[in-house]
Amino acid sequence: MKLDRRTFIKGAGIGTAGCALATMLPGTLGALERGQLNGSATEVASICEMCSTRCPISARVVNGKNVSILGNAKAKDFGGAVCARGGSGHSQLYDKQRLVKPLKRIGARGEGKWQQIEWDEAYQIIANNLNQIKAQYGPEAVAFSSKSGSNHGFIFHLAKAFGSPNTFTHASTCPGAYAIAAKAMYGGSVKRDLADSKYIINFGHNLYEGINMAETRGMMHAQTEKGAKLVVFEPRFSIVADKADEWYAIKPGTDVTVALAISHVLINDNLYDREFVQQYVSGFDEFAAEVQQYTPEWAEAISDVPAKDIRRIAHELAAAAPHALMDFGHRATFTPEEFEMRRAIYAVNVLIGNLERKGGLYFAKKASTYNKFAGETAAPVLAKPGVKDLPKISAPRIDLVDKQFAMIAASGGIYQSILDATLEAKPYQIRGWVMSRTNPMQTMTDRARVVAAMNKMDFIVSCDIYVSETAAYADLVLPESTYLERDEEIADISSKNPAYYVRQKVVEPIGDTRASIQIFKEIGVALGLGEYFPWDNIETLQLFQTGNNPALLQQLKQDGYVSYGTPLMLREAGMVKQFTKAHSNAVAADADGTYASHIKFNTPTGKIELSSAKVEQLAEGRGVIRYREVNLKKADELFFIQGKTAIHTNGATHNVPMLANLMSDNAMWIHPVTANLLNIANGDRIRIYNDTGSEEGHALVTPGIRPDTVFAYMGFGSKNKELTRATGKGIHCGNLLPHVTSPVTGMNLHTTGVKIEKI
Numbered sequence: 001m002k003l004d005r006r007t008f009i010k011g012a013g014i015g016t017a018g019c020a021l022a023t024m025l026p027g028t029l030g031a032l033e034r035g036q037l038n039g040s041a042t043e044v045a046s047i048c049e050m051c052s053t054r055c056p057i058s059a060r061v062v063n064g065k066n067v068s069i070l071g072n073a074k075a076k077d078f079g080g081a082v083c084a085r086g087g088s089g090h091s092q093l094y095d096k097q098r099l100v101k102p103l104k105r106i107g108a109r110g111e112g113k114w115q116q117i118e119w120d121e122a123y124q125i126i127a128n129n130l131n132q133i134k135a136q137y138g139p140e141a142v143a144f145s146s147k148s149g150s151n152h153g154f155i156f157h158l159a160k161a162f163g164s165p166n167t168f169t170h171a172s173t174c175p176g177a178y179a180i181a182a183k184a185m186y187g188g189s190v191k192r193d194l195a196d197s198k199y200i201i202n203f204g205h206n207l208y209e210g211i212n213m214a215e216t217r218g219m220m221h222a223q224t225e226k227g228a229k230l231v232v233f234e235p236r237f238s239i240v241a242d243k244a245d246e247w248y249a250i251k252p253g254t255d256v257t258v259a260l261a262i263s264h265v266l267i268n269d270n271l272y273d274r275e276f277v278q279q280y281v282s283g284f285d286e287f288a289a290e291v292q293q294y295t296p297e298w299a300e301a302i303s304d305v306p307a308k309d310i311r312r313i314a315h316e317l318a319a320a321a322p323h324a325l326m327d328f329g330h331r332a333t334f335t336p337e338e339f340e341m342r343r344a345i346y347a348v349n350v351l352i353g354n355l356e357r358k359g360g361l362y363f364a365k366k367a368s369t370y371n372k373f374a375g376e377t378a379a380p381v382l383a384k385p386g387v388k389d390l391p392k393i394s395a396p397r398i399d400l401v402d403k404q405f406a407m408i409a410a411s412g413g414i415y416q417s418i419l420d421a422t423l424e425a426k427p428y429q430i431r432g433w434v435m436s437r438t439n440p441m442q443t444m445t446d447r448a449r450v451v452a453a454m455n456k457m458d459f460i461v462s463c464d465i466y467v468s469e470t471a472a473y474a475d476l477v478l479p480e481s482t483y484l485e486r487d488e489e490i491a492d493i494s495s496k497n498p499a500y501y502v503r504q505k506v507v508e509p510i511g512d513t514r515a516s517i518q519i520f521k522e523i524g525v526a527l528g529l530g531e532y533f534p535w536d537n538i539e540t541l542q543l544f545q546t547g548n549n550p551a552l553l554q555q556l557k558q559d560g561y562v563s564y565g566t567p568l569m570l571r572e573a574g575m576v577k578q579f580t581k582a583h584s585n586a587v588a589a590d591a592d593g594t595y596a597s598h599i600k601f602n603t604p605t606g607k608i609e610l611s612s613a614k615v616e617q618l619a620e621g622r623g624v625i626r627y628r629e630v631n632l633k634k635a636d637e638l639f640f641i642q643g644k645t646a647i648h649t650n651g652a653t654h655n656v657p658m659l660a661n662l663m664s665d666n667a668m669w670i671h672p673v674t675a676n677l678l679n680i681a682n683g684d685r686i687r688i689y690n691d692t693g694s695e696e697g698h699a700l701v702t703p704g705i706r707p708d709t710v711f712a713y714m715g716f717g718s719k720n721k722e723l724t725r726a727t728g729k730g731i732h733c734g735n736l737l738p739h740v741t742s743p744v745t746g747m748n749l750h751t752t753g754v755k756i757e758k759i
């Protein structure tokens with residue numbers, strides 16, 4: 001099935017999502033230019049945290065009040081801009097409904113009865129409960145979790161000091177699979193150079209709604225300035241699909257077939273980069289033999305993407321190579337076979353030899369790497385604060401008992417395993433949960449199971465800025481200062497060259513809120529673990545990071561974002577030439593003017609492992625990338641998929657006034673043919689149900705979706721009483737998604753089957 005762009009636009013409105021790009025205004029003042037406000041205005045350079053992309057910002061303060069947020073103009077990749085959410089930071093900051101005081105639950109879990117208490121009392125309650133669990137069941141019976149990105153180091157440090165191995169980020173609900181696939185193949189994470197790409201193949205990487213300013217702008221730049229061709233495989237007509245040269249409404253969960261068929265064509269039509277494969281790749285022959293069966297015709301039968309287009313696209317991709325890429329996406333939860341899916345995507349990139357080439361994939365050049373090539377300290381290397389003599393932890397993590405999961409630990413664990421451990425004592429029972437900046441009742445899948453697990457726990461603390469849907473079930477809720485009210489550690493944001501940036505307090509904290517660095521240290525002290533928290537405040541840590549260099553810290557605070565040296569891609573002769581010119585002691589280039597001979601891979605063979613003995617040993621039968629059939633729904637159900645809206649962040653911003661005003665509800669996208677069969681008209685109230693749950697909402701009838709698939713923007717329909725601007729508005733996606741832990745990657749799954757009826 002293929003709709004070309006013109007016929008689609010003729011036949012349909014763009015749907016609810018049509019305003020996404022228009023919302024990418026430079027901050028909430030919109031038309032007001034920088035410098036137009038008079039009075040005692042100051043600009044503070046800092047870092048956005050309206051989502052975990054963490055863009056560099058410049059926040060304007062007038063009379064002690066934050067009035068607008070723009071992008072930091074010094075961070076060129078980000079274009080000096082923020083998205084709609086980034087521009088709404090002060091709406092969150094000054095929201096009367098945000099948390100300003102610790103809360104103690106005095107009713108049943110979820111009942112909404114709270115008492116404000118002082119911090120000292122909160123710490124005492126936490127210490128009593130956690131130490132009691134520790135004494136009775138061991139420290140491992142307490143799980144600690146936080147979305148990674150900001151401050152998670154402090155809560156995880158508390159976990160270590162307490163003695164629990166069970167720390168979790170959001171990885172298994174989001175990026176885990178692509179990170180693990182990259183580790184298995186390249187030996188570590190790779191980045192994508194969208195801005196310089198001439199040909200981009202995109203499998204549902206929703207960059208014009210699921211925004212990452214640098215990548216979103218990179219892709220826009222490639223499309224508008226460089227004439228790049230964008231080919232999009234997406235079950236629905238997303239904004240990215242709308243802006244694409246070609247859109248294929250692929251069947252959910254079948255992307256792997258198209259990626260494998262493209263490899264088939266690249267190899268069989270002799271279009272792949274033999275020299276690259278010879279120099280850098282191990283396991284090519286096994287992979288080549290495996291993909292013989294994956295013809296474009298085979299892929300068409302499974303994915304609905306025409307074989308002739310797959311062939312042509314493979315040829316076009318090869319013609320644009322190496323300045324071309326197949327995007328490995330972001331939220332890797334489309335199928336339980338994400339390990340095969342993301343590896344199949346990397347395999348195509350390997351075959352076109354785009355590593356360390358403009359428009360392809362590359363490794364981040366952090367200061368230590370960059371300086372080695374430069375033969376001098378071109379960029380300061382930050383010191384990593386560590387604490388000696390932490391307690392030895394002997395208990396196993398609850399999620400890594402099976403050897404197939406061995407590659408997961410470093411990437412954040414299998415978050416949903418907390419539910420299994422709590423409800424089924426698998427491999428042992430979790431009884432306490434300390435969480436920060438995470439809202440699993442909305443974002444984990446199978447809301448009912450999250451509720452059941454929380455109801456079974458002895459003690460739960462949630463640190464948040466709102467009483468999130470999850471926090472509503474906690475015993476204590478700790479109010480963190482928002483990102484505009486706190487200083488943080490210096491962060492590394494290196495890409496082709498080293499760069500750092502730092503979050504700074506923009507205004508003084510409102511109410512009785514504190515930052516993670518203080519909260520988790522004070523909990524540690526209350527638990528009797530004070531010796532493991534040697535830092536006094538954030539400045540001590542920042543100075544330690546700079547190797548006690550106040551001038552460097554001052555520069556970082558002044559500019560907010562500082563980059564060093566020149567962009568370097570090791571197989572680009574032009575860049576290497578600039579680099580050696582800039583650094584007189586630089587490592588000499590190879591005969592061809594590049595650093596191609598210096599590329600190393602942190603894998604057992606020291607090469608890119610297209611097929612891998614190590615993976616085979618961890619997960620039998622998976623050493624070679626292959627297609628594995630999946631069953632995502634029952635025959636009489638529709639596929640149910642989700643995505644981000646440009647207006648909100650995950651399960652986080654639906655109560656932020658400005659954003660709630662822009663969008664407070666989602667709708668279920670249904671194809672007209674399907675709607676007709678179900679007797680559903682646009683705007684009708686509908687019931688959506690399956691074996692996991694049941695939801696009510698309304699229908700958006702649009703041809704911008706496959707007839708066998710329905711779609712909703714995620715994060716809506718909170719069932720908590722406290723989030724008054726979000727409660728009960730829209731379809732709660734997590735309530736319809738089954739509890740799944742995928743092989744090898746441990747990912748949960750966001751695609752399922754649903755039935756729909758008119759109410």
Ligand SMILES: Nc1nc2c(c(=O)[nH]1)N[C@H]1C(S)=C(S)[C@@H](COP(=O)(O)OP(=O)(O)OC[C@H]3O[C@@H](n4cnc5c(=O)[nH]c(N)nc54)[C@H](O)[C@@H]3O)O[C@H]1N2
Nearest residue numbers: 147170174437438439443463464468480650651652714733
């Ligand atoms: N059905 C479905 N589920 C999904 C997805 C999907 O597409 N569909 N997407 C998945 C993805 S990609 C991700 S990354 C996860 C994200 O899910 P989570 O990891 O749960 O993260 P968020 O929803 O972004 O935010 C979590 C909480 O952080 C709080 N918060 C915001 N700022 C601060 C702060 O400064 N301090 C503290 N302490 N708390 C703060 C918010 O109020 C919110 O309650 O969801 C996943 N879940």
Ligand SMILES: Nc1nc2c(c(=O)[nH]1)N[C@H]1C(S)=C(S)[C@@H](COP(=O)(O)OP(=O)(O)OC[C@H]3O[C@@H](n4cnc5c(=O)[nH]c(N)nc54)[C@H](O)[C@@H]3O)O[C@H]1N2
Nearest residue numbers: 203204205206210211252253330331334643644646649650
């Ligand atoms: N505005 C905004 N920006 C965000 C976020 C946000 O919540 N709001 N969250 C941030 C986070 S945490 C992340 S991870 C990124 C998310 O970045 P992305 O992963 O790019 O975005 P999503 O919208 O979650 O989902 C991807 C798209 O995949 C499509 N899709 C679903 N199933 C399939 C399938 O089987 N095959 C194919 N080809 N496509 C499929 C969906 O329709 C959706 O458009 O965005 C980040 N930026």
Ligand code: SF4
Nearest residue numbers: 048051054055083086
């Ligand atoms: S993408 Fe938007 S919300 Fe996320 S950090 Fe950047 S500006 Fe903030």
Ligand SMILES: [Mo]
Nearest residue numbers: 173174175331
């Ligand atoms: Mo994510």
